[in-house]
Amino acid sequence: METFVLTGKSEDCELHVFPHDREQSLIAEWTRLGYTVRHQRQQIDYMDKLVTIKYLTIRNPVTGISISLIPWFMLPGRRYLIFVYVYAVWHYHITCQKSLEESAKATGKMFKIEKFNKSTVCRSIKAMENIIDISLIEKPLAASGQDMPCGHAALFPEEAAIDLGTEILMNCPSVESMKESHGGTVKELPDPVNRRATISFVLSGIPADHSRMIIHSEPGKRKGQDFRKRPPRARKKKEYPVQRNIRFLEHSEREAKRKAFIENCRYLVLDAAVTHHRFLV
Helix, strand or coil, X not given: CHHHHHHCCCCCCEEECCCHHHHHHHHHHHHHCCCEEEEEXXXXXXXXXXXXXXXXXXXXXXXXXXXXXXXXXXXXXXXXXXXXXXXXXXXXXXXXXXXXXXXXXXXXXXXXXXXXXXXXXXXXXXXXXXXXXXXXXXXXXXCCHHXXXXXXXXXXXXXXXXXXXXXXXXXXXXXXXXXXXXXXXXXXXXXXXXXXXXXXXXXXXXXXXXXXXXECCCCCCXXXXXXXXXXXXXXXXXXXXXXXXXXXXXXHHHHHHHHHHHHHHHHHHHHHHHHHCXXXX
C-alpha cells in the first residue's frame, strides 16, 4: 500500500491494510477475546485511479467501544487521501491566498485528480482552521524526523498500533458508564475566542519549493502612451475572455515534489495525531 501511495501504481483495484495471513491471525485473536471484527471498504481517487481500501473495524460488544485500523494517509469517509487536502490548503496560503481555483488545479495536477474543485479547497481550509482552534495548536507541526517531539522520532510501528488498539478495547470504559460517572461535571468546550495560530504558521515546516507547480509567464514591457489623435473606431461585438491554459512543471519535477511532500505530510499527520490527538482535516 505504501508503494501505491508513492508511485500511484497497483495491479489491484482493492488494497488491504494488512497482508492476508497477518489479517487472518489478527481476526482470530480478536475473536478469541470476544470482540466482533468486520471489514470496511472505502473508495479513493488518486493518481488517475479509483481504488478501494479495505480495513478492519473491531468492537467490544460489552462496552460498545470500537476502533478502526487505517493507514496514516486515509481519512474515513473522505474521497481523497489526507496529503491531497493538506497540499491544497497549504498551497493556497503559501501563495498568499492568490486563487482557490489555481490551488485546486495545482493540487489536481500534482496528484492526478482530474475533478479536484476549488470548493473542496475552501471546505478544507475551514475544517483545518477549526481543528487548529479546538486542538490549541501553538507551534508548527513537524515536517521531518528531526523536527519530531522527543520520543516520537520513530512513531508507531505497526505492532505498537495493534497493541494499543487492543488495550483500548480492553480497558476503555463504556460511554454510558462515563456519562453516569462524570455526566454532571462534563461540559462542552466553549468556542474559541481568538485563533492561536494560523494555517500558514502550523504548516510552516513544509519547504516552500513544493508549491512551485505552475509556470507563470514574465510580464512584458509596457508600451509608451500614444497621444496622437485618431478617428473613433467602430464598436466591435463584445468579446468574452478566453480561459488560458495553465502551464505546469514537467512530469519528473512534479513527481519529485509529490514524493517529497508526501513524506513531509506523513510527519505532520503523526505529530498532529500523537501530540494533539487530531488528524489535519
